[in-house]
Amino acid sequence: MERKALGAICACLLLLIVGIAGCTGTQTETPAATGSEKQTYIIGIDAEYPPYSYLDKDGNAIGFDVDSAKWIAEQQGFDVTFQPTAWDGIIPALQAGKIDMVYSGMTITKERQEKVNFSIPYWKVNQSVAIHDDTSVTMDDFYAGTLIIGAQRGTTGQIWVEENLIETGKMPAENLKLYDNFPLVATDLQNKRIDAAIYDTPPMLDAIADKPAHIIGEIDTGEEYGVAIRKSDVALLNTMNEGLEKLMNDPYWDELQDKWEM
Missing domain, CATH: 3.40.190.10 (Periplasmic binding protein-like II)
Structure with a gap:
């Protein structure tokens, strides 16, 4: 009688464990697991x-x-x-x-x-150089480092001027004016606070479209x-x-x- 009772108890425990495992398996499915949510x-x-x-x-x-x-x-x-x-x-x-x-x-x-x-x-894309309509600045002046140049901070325009004009000794570092965004550069060009601006060509065209300024040349940077x-x-x-x-x-x-x- 004791062995039969023990066997019955073991069988019940086994069924209980299996039942719990089965329930756990059906309840752990989540949206992340099924991939229903996009990253x-x-x-x-x-x-x-x-x-x-x-x-x-x-x-x-x-x-x-x-x-x-x-x-x-x-x-x-x-x-x-x-x-x-x-x-x-x-x-x-x-x-x-x-x-x-x-x-x-x-x-x-x-x-x-x-x-x-x-x-x-x-x-x-290449870099372009723009000047005010009322000036007669040329690309030769730009390459000679005789101008005050505006550029957006952190752009390849800034990098080009630093590497090709400042580090070569053609232009003093203080002649490169840096701005947080290019619209500020375009405004200072319009107001003649700088002699030239350097920027990627397509956005340069957009930035000066309504201003008395024009592009005088491109620098073939092959960016x-x-x-x-x-x-x-x-x-x-x-x-x-x-x-x-x-x-x-x-x-x-x-x-x-x-x-x-x-």
């Missing part, structure tokens, strides 16, 4: 950089790069939001995890590659834009490279160029 990435942008990235009158991010990022996100199965960020602090913001990538006309440089990874190049991503985010880098390849081989790529008058 959202925060994209850092220069909010005053048309036609690549800027804000409309309602504060919404628009532009060539913004549309490109949205298309890639839809194709690759994730969501994106856009975070306007000061350009000279945008890579530190990326490294600190405040944003997940920089997709805003960022030139691929060796200095930046030491801090972040870049996607495959998606656009080529290439890429998407900047943290070095630790290898999977995201691969995803963006795949998305860029799809985009540049899709008819939508030509549509974007027409839309933003590239």
Whole structure:
């Protein structure tokens, strides 16, 4: 009788354990496990950089790069939001995890590659030099280092002047005036507080469109834009490279160029 009772108790315990295990297995399924929730990435942008990235009158991010990022996100199965960020602090913001990538006309440089990874190049651009309509400044004057030049802080325009005019001794360092954004540069050019401005060609055209200024020449820098991503985010880098390849081989790529008058 004692053995039968013990056997019955053991059988009951076994059924109870199996039942609990079975219940646990059916209750641990979550949206994350089934993949029903999309990953959202925060994209850092220069909010005053048309036609690549800027804000409309309602504060919404628009532009060539913004549309490109949205298309890639839809194709690759994730969501994106856009975070306007000061350009000279945008890579530190990326490294600190405040944003997940920089997709805003960022030139691929060796200095930046030491801090972040870049996607495959998606656009080529040169630097342009603009002056006030009332002056007779030439590109020879610019190359000679005799001008007061305005540039946005943290841009390749600043880097070019530093490397080619200041470090070579052609121009004193104080003749390079740096600004937090390029609209401030364009305003000082309009008011003749500087002799010339240097900036990427497409946004330069937009910035001076309503001002008494014009471009006098381009510097063939052969720059290439890429998407900047943290070095630790290898999977995201691969995803963006795949998305860029799809985009540049899709008819939508030509549509974007027409839309933003590239």
